[in-house]
Amino acid sequence: MTQPVRHDAATAAVWTVRVLTLFPEMFPGPLGLSLAGKALKNGVWALETVDIRSYARDKHRTVDDAPFGGGPGMVMRPDVLSDAITAVTEITAGPGGSGQTRVIYLSPRGRRLDQYLVRELAVTPFVVLLCGRYEGIDERVIEAHGLEEVSLGDFVLSGGEPAALALIDACVRLQPGVMGNGETAGEESFERGLLEYPHYTRPASWVDGRGCARLVPEVLLSGHHEKVRAWRLAEAERITRARRPELWAPYAAAHRDEWDREAERCRRRRRNTELDGMTADAARSGDQVEG
Numbered sequence: 001m002t003q004p005v006r007h008d009a010a011t012a013a014v015w016t017v018r019v020l021t022l023f024p025e026m027f028p029g030p031l032g033l034s035l036a037g038k039a040l041k042n043g044v045w046a047l048e049t050v051d052i053r054s055y056a057r058d059k060h061r062t063v064d065d066a067p068f069g070g071g072p073g074m075v076m077r078p079d080v081l082s083d084a085i086t087a088v089t090e091i092t093a094g095p096g097g098s099g100q101t102r103v104i105y106l107s108p109r110g111r112r113l114d115q116y117l118v119r120e121l122a123v124t125p126f127v128v129l130l131c132g133r134y135e136g137i138d139e140r141v142i143e144a145h146g147l148e149e150v151s152l153g154d155f156v157l158s159g160g161e162p163a164a165l166a167l168i169d170a171c172v173r174l175q176p177g178v179m180g181n182g183e184t185a186g187e188e189s190f191e192r193g194l195l196e197y198p199h200y201t202r203p204a205s206w207v208d209g210r211g212c213a214r215l216v217p218e219v220l221l222s223g224h225h226e227k228v229r230a231w232r233l234a235e236a237e238r239i240t241r242a243r244r245p246e247l248w249a250p251y252a253a254a255h256r257d258e259w260d261r262e263a264e265r266c267r268r269r270r271r272n273t274e275l276d277g278m279t280a281d282a283a284r285s286g287d288q289v290e291g
């Protein structure tokens with residue numbers, strides 16, 4: 001039986017996720033490797049799995065039953081799930097926990113996971129994730145525990161575990177010290193409400209499989225930081241505008257005043273240049289008349 005460990009001061013200080021699942025062996029899975037795995041080993045974040053089946057009430061360790069009203073598939077039982085959720089959240093709210101907990105049921109019906117929600121969860125000390133299986137869970141558990149429903153996207157997974165892994169990965173990489181020196185979250189997709197600009201690396205000229213030479217945009221080789229920054233921003237804006245109108249609309253609305261002011265500055269500069277030119281022309285023609 002997998003039981004969550006009670007938090008001591010050391011564990012309570014790090015971002016902690018508890019996963020309620022019928023398949024605890026799926027964790028840490030990919031989260032045990034690379035940056036997340038290293039951070040897990042170094043105690044930057046903590047993961048606890050809770051086997052829902054260990055809260056079953058009969059000798060067959062039953063966790064599901066047929067849906068009332070008929071229909072295909074099975075539904076996870078409210079009594080079993082409720083006991084598991086209560087045990088896990090009581091530990092969080094106990095003397096070792098801070099009480100700052102979000103209890104989430106991974107569900108295709110939920111609020112779509114995005115970088116805003118990831119940022120919120122990444123600073124929530126304790127996150128509890130309930131992974132459904134079968135046709136899902138009894139609705140009364142969601143109501144009784146006020147579960148927050150979060151979806152990975154508009155598609156149906158066979159269980160909440162892959163969604164939990166993705167959510168945890170996104171939160172872990174935002175924990176202080178997890179990303180390497182060279183990587184920063186600041187300019188990544190969604191951080192500024194934009195998709196990310198394109199990346200290039202060596203070789204500067206690369207011939208693809210069809211014999212076509214593909215070059216790196218000149219500006220990236222210029223060493224001119226301000227021009228590189230401006231190019232990247234323009235590319236991020238171009239790509240977001242073309243691909244994701246729903247992201248572009250709020251970004252454009254937030255920047256409209258700034259762009260209008262810049263356009264006005266350009267118009268003034270152009271007018272002044274034209275006036276300067278006209279004055280110079282007039283002076284020249286005056287010289288000629290006098291001459």
Ligand SMILES: C[S@@+](CC[C@H](N)C(=O)[O-])C[C@H]1O[C@@H](n2cnc3c(N)ncnc32)[C@H](O)[C@@H]1O
Pocket residue numbers: 105106107108109130131132133134135136137150151152153154155156157158159160161163
């Ligand atoms: C086969 S699905 C149940 C699908 C459900 N009958 C429906 O049509 O909405 C089993 C479990 O996978 C998880 N799941 C499936 N799709 C998901 C998604 N897009 N995001 C998050 N969790 C998902 C949920 O925990 C769900 O209880």
